[in-house]
Amino acid sequence: MIDRSARVWGATALVLGSLTAAGVARAEDCTIPVGLVMELTGPAGEYGQAGAKSVEMAFRDLNQAGGAQGCRIVTDTRDSHSTGTLAVDAAQQLVQVRHVPVIIGGIISSVTIPILTAVTAPAKVVQVSPASSSPTLTALGREGKTNxxxxxxxxxxxxxxxxxxxxxxxxxxxxxxxIHVNNDFGVNLAQEFSAAYKALGGTIVTTVPYNEKQPSYDAEATAAQSGDPEGLYLVSTPVDGATIARAWIAGGGPQKFLLNDGMNSQDFIASVGPQYLNEAYGTSSGTAPTASTAYFNAGYKAFSGLDPASPAADRSYDAGAIVGLAIAAAPSREPLAIRDAIARVVDPAGAPIGAGPEEFGKALTLLKQGETIRYEGVIGPIRFDRYGDITGPFRLWKITDGVVTTTGEMGTDTVNALKAKIATP
Structure with a gap:
């Protein structure tokens, strides 16, 4: 005969056990989605693939450190196909259906700008781009259009x-x-370069815009060769850029190139042929090396299968880290609370914090105690101005025997002084 008290205890234990199991399940299922709109395919596919992996690595590190208020941060990744209209559709899905508080992306400005103006700014959802460099984004901030x-x-x-x-x-x-891609990024960079180059004594022979994804760029290459230039400034992406460079070389253009940051690409070099690029030079948004730089360079390839020098890889990790830490620091999951918490993560007076689970663990403890931190990222210590911009050095590089090598750095003060000199009548 079973004692009645035993039956009661057994039933109570069953209920408690069920509640405990449900609690564990809820804890395990507690996730905070962050939207990623990345150029996984199309002309900028190489950038987006590296960027997405970097954000995933940052979130992995943060989750290993304890997550955001006990919850895991996860990515909901959508492919923009390097196209603004498709990017807007993806972002609308993430905001209106998934209700993400943050979107990381896009990579190229022609994707980032329509997401900002059509989706995130009107909805007041935080947006962080790892690689969109168009001055239009600053102008939108100055005009009060980014909220x-x-x-x-x-x-x-x-x-x-x-x-x-x-x-x-x-x-x-x-x-x-x-020769430049005919979008916001290409037009702006060509204009900024032209103004500076002429002010410093250089001569622009001709400027030729091109539309993306053409099977041939022979006409553009021929037009750019008129007037006997000494070389070509090619503002492009790796796929189209390789087609243009081959057309330039085949047409007898001098094998001297100046390249924008995204052309630091092994796919570009292999497609053109390294023997034609031994006088190819480029600039990239630089880094001020920190312990985070060493951590990222040591672990990124094992995590992603990609080279840590892949375009947009380093700064995408930092974008993910800042977003994740801000979510952890915010008093709620409301987008504007997360926006305001970013200042607590990159506070110049805060405790210095680097990349990786151990450092993120320290950060989470400090943030929980109401302290601020100073995230010193893979690209260096990060500070945002009122328009969400950063300043920093520029890496100078060249291609030698198919390998991109750093030749020097142009510091922030030098660039700002040149900018001021050029602007002075």
């Missing part, structure tokens, strides 16, 4: 154009033609 929700972990092309102009002249390119 203060936009940030980027790359310097503006207003500065890259100056750095590229000085570097070209230093390398003896005093008479140059430009």
């Amino acid at each position: 203060g929700i936009f940030f980027r972990t790359i310097t503006s092309d207003a500065l890259q154009g100056v750095a590229a102009a000085r570097y070209a002249l230093d390398k003896g390119l005093k008479k140059i033609s430009i």
Whole structure:
């Protein structure tokens, strides 16, 4: 005969056990989705694939450190196909259906800008771009059209154009033609470069825009060769850029190139042929090496299968880290609360914090105690101005025997001084 008290205890234990199991399940299922709109395919596919993996690595590190208020941060990744209209559709799904508080992306400005103006700014959802460098994004902030929700972990092309102009002249390119992608990124960078290059004594022979995804760019290459330039400034992406460079070389153009940041690509080099690129120079938004840089470089390939020098990889990790830490620091999951918490993560007076689970564990403890932190990222210590912009150095590089090598750095003060000099009548 079973004692009645035993039956009661057994039933109570069963209920408690069920409740405990449900609690564990809820804890395990507690996730916070962050939207990623990345250019996984199309002309900028190489950038987006590297960027997405970097954000995933940052979230993995943060989750290993304890997550955000006990919850895991997960990505909901959508492919923009390197196209603005498709990016807007993806972002609308993430905001209206998935109710994400943050979108990381896009990579290229022609994707990022329509997401910002059509989706995130009106909805007041935080947006962080790892690699969109168009000055238009700053202008939108100045005009009050971003609701203060936009940030980027790359310097503006207003500065890259100056750095590229000085570097070209230093390398003896005093008479140059430009071929640039005909979108916001390409138009702005070509304009900024042209103004600086001419002010510093260079001559622009001709400027030729091109539309993306054409099977042939022979006409553009021929037009750019008129006037006997000494070299070509090619503002492009790896796939189209390789087709243009081959057409330039086949048409007898001089094998001297100046390249924008995204052309630091092994796919581009292999497609063109390294033997034709031994006088190819480029600029990229640089880094101020930290312990985070060493951590990322040591672990990224094992995590992603990609080279840590892949375009947008380093700054995408930082975008993910800042977003994740801000979610952890925010008093709620409301987008504007997360926006305001970003200041607590990159506070110049805060405790220095690097990348990786151990450092993120320290950060989570400090943030829980109401303290602020100073995230010192893979690209260096990050500070946002009122428009979500950062400043930083520029890396100077060249291609030698198929390998991209760093030749120097142009510091922030140098670039700003050149910019001021050019702007002075």
